[in-house]
Amino acid sequence: MAKKKKKKVDFKKKLIPLEQVVEVAQERIIELGDNGGITLTPYSMGAWSPSKQKLLDKCPLKFLLDYVLKVQVIEEEKKTDDGALRHIGTAAHSILEWIIQGMDIEEAYEKAHKEHYKDVTEEHWHKVVSLQPNIEEFMFRLKIFKAQHKVAHIFPELKLGVDKDWQPVDFFDDNAFFRGIVDLPMLMENGDIVIIDHKHGGFPEFGIRNYNEQLDTYKALFHFGKQKVNNAAAGIHFIKAGDILIGNKTPASSIEQIPNKLQVYIEGSVDQINDKGEFKYKRNSICTYCDYQPICHNGKRGTSNLLQPITELSREIL
Numbered sequence: 001m002a003k004k005k006k007k008k009v010d011f012k013k014k015l016i017p018l019e020q021v022v023e024v025a026q027e028r029i030i031e032l033g034d035n036g037g038i039t040l041t042p043y044s045m046g047a048w049s050p051s052k053q054k055l056l057d058k059c060p061l062k063f064l065l066d067y068v069l070k071v072q073v074i075e076e077e078k079k080t081d082d083g084a085l086r087h088i089g090t091a092a093h094s095i096l097e098w099i100i101q102g103m104d105i106e107e108a109y110e111k112a113h114k115e116h117y118k119d120v121t122e123e124h125w126h127k128v129v130s131l132q133p134n135i136e137e138f139m140f141r142l143k144i145f146k147a148q149h150k151v152a153h154i155f156p157e158l159k160l161g162v163d164k165d166w167q168p169v170d171f172f173d174d175n176a177f178f179r180g181i182v183d184l185p186m187l188m189e190n191g192d193i194v195i196i197d198h199k200h201g202g203f204p205e206f207g208i209r210n211y212n213e214q215l216d217t218y219k220a221l222f223h224f225g226k227q228k229v230n231n232a233a234a235g236i237h238f239i240k241a242g243d244i245l246i247g248n249k250t251p252a253s254s255i256e257q258i259p260n261k262l263q264v265y266i267e268g269s270v271d272q273i274n275d276k277g278e279f280k281y282k283r284n285s286i287c288t289y290c291d292y293q294p295i296c297h298n299g300k301r302g303t304s305n306l307l308q309p310i311t312e313l314s315r316e317i318l
């Protein structure tokens with residue numbers, strides 16, 4: 001494909017069966033090539049979120065499919081245990097959000113049944129039901145925390161956005177450079193913030209080290225996107241394991257270094273892809289939950305099986 005004059009192409013998300021992913025991705029990548037390809041920079045890929053930024057580093061090939069070519073495997077294709085796990089987590093998140101806002105737990109479960117049962121499926125719904133004691137325990141611990149600490153305000157499921165100068169913008173603003181939905185930020189009367197992120201899975205016995213980058217991003221998003229704080233502490237509520245782990249306090253002076261670190265991290269990932277000149281697969285921990293796994297794994301050594309042509313075509317658009 002000869003490089004042509006660049007014209008921005010913004011694909012609409014396309015829901016397709018897994019067996020059509022390669023064909024549709026190829027069509028779209030050729031269309032991109034016909035329009036001059038893409039310029040991959042930290043500012044040319046739309047707003048970043050903790051998961052998008054992590055994916056660029058973890059697997060450039062999946063990043064290309066998800067965020068540039070915007071193919072998405074239809075729900076019916078995801079009726080695996082891993083697919084169901086995602087929906088169980090979403091249902092549990094909704095239940096927590098509603099009861100933190102004051103809804104009765106039985107009512108929250110009824111509402112979740114209406115909204116999430118189809119996706120979770122009959123086979124797995126009992127797993128949502130089995131989380132109820134842990135959710136009740138979490139609410140009990142939250143009540144004790146509130147009684148013992150001076151909580152000024154709770155902002156459940158807070159949507160935050162900042163522009164490239166880390167000035168606050170609306171979550172959906174076209175100028176948003178970074179954005180995120182923070183599950184449970186609690187602003188204290190002393191100007192500190194305590195942030196809790198709900199995770200359906202995970203193992204508290206391994207600590208929260210693997211979540212630190214995401215939690216730091218939330219601290220910075222709150223500090224710059226909502227309100228300046230004196231200190232921030234953040235942690236994980238492991239819903240299935242029924243445990244909460246909170247990390248150390250970060251003072252404002254350190255929170256203010258986070259945007260620079262994020263910038264360097266994104267630039268590093270972008271540079272690596274530009275230097276390689278292709279969006280290559282990287283085997284990593286998210287493969288287990290990746291929709292493309294059945295067509296990506298078990299190919300010829302050193303390739304991404306049926307997805308290999310996408311990587312090869314990607315050389316023509318960078």
Ligand code: SF4
Nearest residue numbers: 059281287290293296
């Ligand atoms: S299965 Fe793994 S290597 Fe393949 S696209 Fe998904 S995340 Fe990348």
